[in-house]
Amino acid sequence: MITIEQVEKVVKHTGVTYQEAKEALEVTEGNVLEAIINIEKRRGETKQSTNASQNRQEERTQREESNSDSLDQFVEWVKRWVHRGTINKLEVVRNHKVVLVLPVLVFIILVLFFFWVTIPLLIISLFFGYGYRFSGPDLEKTKVNDAVQMASEATIKAKDAVVNTFDEWSKKDDDANGKNSNH
Secondary structure (H helix, E strand, O other): OOOHHHHHHHHHHHOOOHHHHHHHHHHOOOOHHHHHHHHHHHHHHHHHHHHHHHHHHHHHHHHHHHHHHHHHHHHHHHHHHHHHHHHOEEEEEEOOEEEEEEEHHHHHHHHHHOHHHHHHHHHHHHHOOEEEEEEOOOOOOOOHHHHHHHHHHHHHHHHHHHHHHHHHHHHHHHHHHHHHHHO
């Protein structure tokens, strides 16, 4: 039988309610020391589980903040590249006059998603005397325009070679046809 004195000792040493002290004493069959030890063990386990729960929550919060930071950094990176893509331009030039100006971002999108139209159009337009140059704070200082100019010059030379060859063949045909028609 559990006495009120036993319950009061357990309450005094542990700070639990009378009901909790009585239940602990019932489990230990009235042994006050064992009841106190059991209550303290439960508290330790509760503290550990509470600490573990708090640690997990802190880790979750840190991951969420880290993910949020990563997302913020990605958004800032995209903003910088979109800004650069709009302030830098691709200029289509013919006879030293600018015919068309496109933001580099639009040009990149065209090349990426409509390459089967864009690339042939770029090459064919070179044969018709159009040239390209980049302008803007990021591209004027680079050697991109030199490379584009070299490609334009190479295309013009190739076009001239094709035209000259065609003219030579035409002359040979005219000469051959002219000689045959005179006989």
